[in-house]
Amino acid sequence: GESVGLHLPTLSVQEGDNSIINCAYSNSASDYFIWYKQESGKGPQFIIDIRSNMDKRQGQRVTVLLNKTVKHLSLQIAATQPGDSAVYFCAENQGGSQGNLIFGKGTKLSVKP
Amino acid sequence: DTEVTQTPKHLVMGMTNKKSLKCEQHMGHRAMYWYKQKAKKPPELMFVYSYEKLSINESVPSRFSPECPNSSLLNLHLHALQPEDSALYLCASSQGPGLNNEQFFGPGTRLTVL
Numbered sequence: 001g002e003s004v005g006l007h008l009p010t011l012s013v014q015e016g017d018n019s020i021i022n023c024a025y026s027n028s029a030s031d032y033f034i035w036y037k038q039e040s041g042k043g044p045q046f047i048i049d050i051r052s053n054m055d056k057r058q059g060q061r062v063t064v065l066l067n068k069t070v071k072h073l074s075l076q077i078a079a080t081q082p083g084d085s086a087v088y089f090c091a092e093n094q095g096g097s098q099g100n101l102i103f104g105k106g107t108k109l110s111v112k113p
Numbered sequence: 114d115t116e117v118t119q120t121p122k123h124l125v126m127g128m129t130n131k132k133s134l135k136c137e138q139h140m141g142h143r144a145m146y147w148y149k150q151k152a153k154k155p156p157e158l159m160f161v162y163s164y165e166k167l168s169i170n171e172s173v174p175s176r177f178s179p180e181c182p183n184s185s186l187l188n189l190h191l192h193a194l195q196p197e198d199s200a201l202y203l204c205a206s207s208q209g210p211g212l213n214n215e216q217f218f219g220p221g222t223r224l225t226v227l
Binding site for chain 1: 117153154155156157158161169203205215216217218219220221
């Protein structure tokens with residue numbers, strides 16, 4: 001796998017490797033976080049979410065880690081496949097009753113066969 | 114039905130035209146959203162409708178006018194747009210407007226203003 005710095009716009013990995021995509025969020029009051037995958041020409045697709053009372057959540061081939069101390073979120077994709085190539089956005093709900101989602105800048109993941 | 118649909122898929126309009134974007138969901142969601150997304154940028158929230166009432170307007174110019182005729186439909190009326198308004202317009206819905214509600218996105222309408 002390849003660890004990337006914050007806000008790196010692109011990440012290239014070999015098929016079968018693990019991918020790690022990082023995100024820094026801005027508001028310590030944010031209590032809900034979502035990772036979205038957006039393929040070219042499509043709308044964002046939900047991957048996984050996590051609430052602020054959790055540190056880790058696992059899905060199928062994906063894991064989200066939340067570090068509230070440093071306001072950092074990461075998405076780990078196991079055994080990355082060509083179909084995982086897309087732009088990945090983290091989004092934070094900054095609290096309140098309206099459900100505002102604030103999106104991060106996004107990371108473009110390219111998977112090399 | 115677990116999807117959000119948007120029409121049209123593509124739209125080209127002149128600066129004097131009036132057009133509308135449409136969004137529909139049949140998941141029983143009570144919150145619906147409009148986002149604007151420029152190329153290589155994240156989606157930016159424009160409007161939030163909660164129980165068919167406009168609850169958030171993120172300082173969007175009045176040339177964009179949202180409408181929620183019923184709990185399943187959301188429209189965005191466009192008038193006197195500028196070329197810089199060209200973007201992908203995304204509609205989303207969630208169960209409710211509150212906390213921890215996953216938003217489901219439609220495929221978007223690609224708008225070009227000439």
